[in-house]
């Protein structure tokens with residue numbers, strides 16, 4: 001029996017580019033993407049969608065998404081725990097976040113006491129902890145899918161805390177500073193769902209930090225953007241074959257070089 005025809009949701013792009021923000025597309029210190037403008041323009045001309053992939057919330061990403069002129073292209077937010085869909089920014093809701101908060105509330109008191117999440121803090125506390133302005137911290141607190149926080153208990157307590165959360169279907173990732181709780185999706189998982197949706201012929205991913213590694217390794221081409229403010233990433237799977245490369249220049253300068261070279265390469269085929 002013939003399978004029913006399903007409509008094609010998007011014209012199939014030649015490529016889909018996934019990029020981390022801080023230290024990758026955005027300068028580590030100034031948060032500027034000025035140096036990447038030539039490559040951003042080439043992507044636009046070539047009809048290649050740019051997917052932002054970040055630990056930031058949808059509320060934090062929306063103004064940058066707008067300044068970059070990314071139109072209807074979704075962005076990966078909260079480290080892959082959610083998507084920001086500019087066509088329907090309000091439809092995501094925060095049900096997943098409320099589940100995390102309920103799971104925390106249901107923990108034995110001694111385990112709960114060791115964890116202080118953004119939801120337990122005022123915006124000005126988050127501003128102090130993160131170095132964000134109070135306004136930016138307010139946007140960082142508008143969470144829908146994940147809960148970052150600080151663990152202040154013992155290592156054994158942390159192990160029991162994480163075990164108890166696992167019983168609620170939650171897992172945790174330790175970043176440079178925050179322990180982030182979520183239902184377990186990574187940037188690479190969210191990337192896979194967008195690849196199924198857009199069906200690009202090729203994928204390019206760019207990042208600078210350990211939370212980008214899975215995404216870099218999952219892409220057809222990966223680019224490690226030089227970041228002089230953090231220890232370099234270890235040698236990744238795919239660097240030996242040239243599938244993953246490193247930029248000479250840091251941040252948006254390196255990003256610009258790598259994306260222009262990628263577009264040159266695919267347009268020469």
Ligand SMILES: [Mg+2]
Pocket residue numbers: 020021022023024207208209
């Ligand atoms: Mg980064």
